[in-house]
Amino acid sequence: MPTTRDEIAKKAGVSTATVSRVYNDPDSVSADKRERVYAAAKRFGYVPNKNASALRRNATGTIMLLERRIENPSPDERYYNWLYADVIKAVKSVIDSSMYQLNLHSFASGEDIRAIKERGLCDGIICHSLADAEVARVCDTGIPYVACYRTVAPEFNAVFVDEYAGGAAAAKAFIGSGHRKPAHITGELEHVPVCRDRWNGFRSQWEREPVMINGLLGIKGGYESGRGLAPAIRRGDIDCVFIVNDLTAIGVVQALAEAKIDIPGDVSLIGYDNLPFTATLPCRLASIDLSLKRVYTTAASRLLGNIKDGGTIREIVAPEYAPGDSVRRR
Structure with a gap:
């Protein structure tokens, strides 16, 4: 037979009402009691009936993680699928300890977003990497929400990465290791705010x-930009290169290898995103880590508080420098 709430209360040394509050209003319970309840629940396999709790509150009992549906992703976009898996894990770690359950949902149009409200699909929405116009449509539904990862307009609830600080962190890592002749490889500066913020922070x-070099993004774009920069590196005019993302950095590494330019002997490199597969490169790439786990756990926690108490959400998370073998002291 399934473990009951009363049994968990006994094992944790708390009242049955306290067990209910741990899952329905965790902030009202001390950290010590919460941990005892969670430990007992994990040990004895207790899972609260979230649907029944939602019915009592006249709510759906669901938090939605919302993303844009991409029917035919480009080869480069597929490299970033790992990001979404990490996002889900981060959000789930918070939602699983609440009265809510998590639902993954994608949309193709503004009508799909409006239908979320009309169909009563959720009590709160976590927006994953949506553009401002899409976040505005979510806001118009009146459902509590928080936008994540991208830097979004100040009128929206958001927890996002400080891309300017990320670019600055790359520069500080180079300067701290004695570099004095910097370059930056980027793309689409006119259209992509994230790229502009990283460049402005670096410079x-x-x-x-x-x-x-403002070329094309992705592996092919990085390859062409790397070829274009190779002569200046050979002349000693450049001793370090910050690349706008790790995928573009892969192309840069390929181009420099073909040009017989040693990394980090002749030039140091830092990427951005800290993608795990860059560890397979001949030289482990130093990078700027997006701190996505912190972004999404913070967002989920703040959204739960927003559903309960209202108010606004506006929080910036600073990315961190992840050292690698592609930077050498000069």
Whole structure:
């Protein structure tokens, strides 16, 4: 027979009402009691009936993780699928300890977003990497929400990565290891705010303006940009390169290898995103870690509080430098 709430209360040394509050209103219970209840629940396989709890509250009992549906992703976009898996794990770690259950949902149009409200699908929405116009449609539903990862307009609830600080962190890592001749490889600066923020953060730390190549993003784009930068590296005009993302950095590494330029002997590299598969490169790539786990656990926790108490959500998470073998002290 399934373990009951009364049995968990006895094992944890708390009242039955306290067990209910742990799952329905965890902030009202002390951390010590919460941990005892969670430990007992895990040990004896107790799972609260979230549907019954939702019915008592006249709610759906569901938090939605919402993303845009991409029918035909490009080869480069497929490399980022690991990000979504990490996002789900982070959100689930918070939602599983609440009165809610998590539902994954994708949309193809604004009508799909409006239908979320009309069909009563959820009590709160976590927006995964949506554009401002899409977040505005979510906001218009009146359902509590939080937008994540992208830097979004100040009128929206959001927990996002400080991309400017990420670019600055790359520059500080180079400067701290004695580099003085910087370059930056990026793309689509005119259209992608994230790229602009990373570039502006990077350039802000140097006494002299870094060389900048604004080409195409992705492996092919990085390859072409790397070929274009190779002569300046050979001349000794550039001793370090910050690349706007790790996928583009892979192409840069390929181009420099073909040009017989040693990493980090001739030039140091730092990417951005800290993708796990870059560990397979001949030289482990230093990168800027997005701290996505912190972004999404923070967002989920803040959303639960917003559903209960209202208010606004606006929080910035600073990314962190992840050292690698592609940076050498000069």
